[in-house]
Amino acid sequence: MSDTAVGEMAKRLLEVVDQHSKVLGKVQKALKNLGDAKTLESPRKVSEACKRLEAFDPTAFGLDVDFGDLLLLTVEDQKHRIGRRKVEFGRTIKEIAALEGVDCRMMTTDPMEFFLPPFTVSVDLEKNLAFIHYARVAIEELPAKPDKIMASLRKNLRLLDAGWSGEDFFDALYHAYEIELFENKGHRGDRVTLVNLLAFVALSFQNKQFRSDPVAGHYRAYGRVRMAYDLAGLRRKRLLERKGRRLNLGTATGAATRNKKNVLYIEDGGGQGQYYLSVWFSPTPGEARQ
Numbered sequence: 001m002s003d004t005a006v007g008e009m010a011k012r013l014l015e016v017v018d019q020h021s022k023v024l025g026k027v028q029k030a031l032k033n034l035g036d037a038k039t040l041e042s043p044r045k046v047s048e049a050c051k052r053l054e055a056f057d058p059t060a061f062g063l064d065v066d067f068g069d070l071l072l073l074t075v076e077d078q079k080h081r082i083g084r085r086k087v088e089f090g091r092t093i094k095e096i097a098a099l100e101g102v103d104c105r106m107m108t109t110d111p112m113e114f115f116l117p118p119f120t121v122s123v124d125l126e127k128n129l130a131f132i133h134y135a136r137v138a139i140e141e142l143p144a145k146p147d148k149i150m151a152s153l154r155k156n157l158r159l160l161d162a163g164w165s166g167e168d169f170f171d172a173l174y175h176a177y178e179i180e181l182f183e184n185k186g187h188r189g190d191r192v193t194l195v196n197l198l199a200f201v202a203l204s205f206q207n208k209q210f211r212s213d214p215v216a217g218h219y220r221a222y223g224r225v226r227m228a229y230d231l232a233g234l235r236r237k238r239l240l241e242r243k244g245r246r247l248n249l250g251t252a253t254g255a256a257t258r259n260k261k262n263v264l265y266i267e268d269g270g271g272q273g274q275y276y277l278s279v280w281f282s283p284t285p286g287e288a289r290q
Helices: 003-034 044-057 069-101 146-161 166-184 192-202 209-214 224-236 287-290
Strands: 105-109 112-116 119-124 129-132 138-144 243-249 264-267 272-283
Touching: 003 224, 044 069, 069 112, 069 146, 112 138, 119 146, 129 146, 129 224, 138 146, 138 224, 166 224, 166 243, 166 272, 192 224, 192 272, 209 287, 224 264
Parallel strands: none
Antiparallel strands: 105 112, 112 119, 119 129, 129 138, 243 272, 264 272
């Protein structure tokens, strides 16, 4: 018998043993993870370990073990930990918000949602993730850590507040309205689709650098969230009239709200709001008499 024949057979058998070793190694790692207190606070790692044990057939390896009781106990343990984390999370985020002078109000418990003006924060403690929303649009996903969430809220609020004043936005919106009327041969006072003005308003938001060299690197982002925030700001500042013109918004009802691309949700400042479909400008009473 040649050395080659022995070597090839040994390699084939080694491959079989290696495959078993890899499976057993993964099961061993899963059991170690479930035995580690730190891992038990990580829902993702616990879920991965349980899936590994559920898929394992001990009899195929000649093992007289049953993971059924362990899996049931782990499920109950995770339910208890999630309940405890909810209480701890709610208390902690309210405490941190209070220190920063921010009102924090729980909106729903399942799923957990908080209103931290002007944002809504939804929390999934099973995945240890938080999602920051404004105008019913998710603007950031991050770990469900109260301190990280508050830091992100501060950052996003600075971004929304930066760039221009309410007066500048009002004028840009009216200019966009005039362009839309011109392109569609409309008349002053006609209603137009609100979101159709977004691109024109975004151009008005650009600085001199972009205007002199309009490349991507000079563009300042301006999207639906920012426009919804600026519109809510006009209401908040009572700046719906300017230069003899009044801004009017038409609500979206029924079928109009089904396609969210055609409407814009505007917050009312209390965590609630409404979808709007159209916009038009009309003369103020004093202007109309002149």
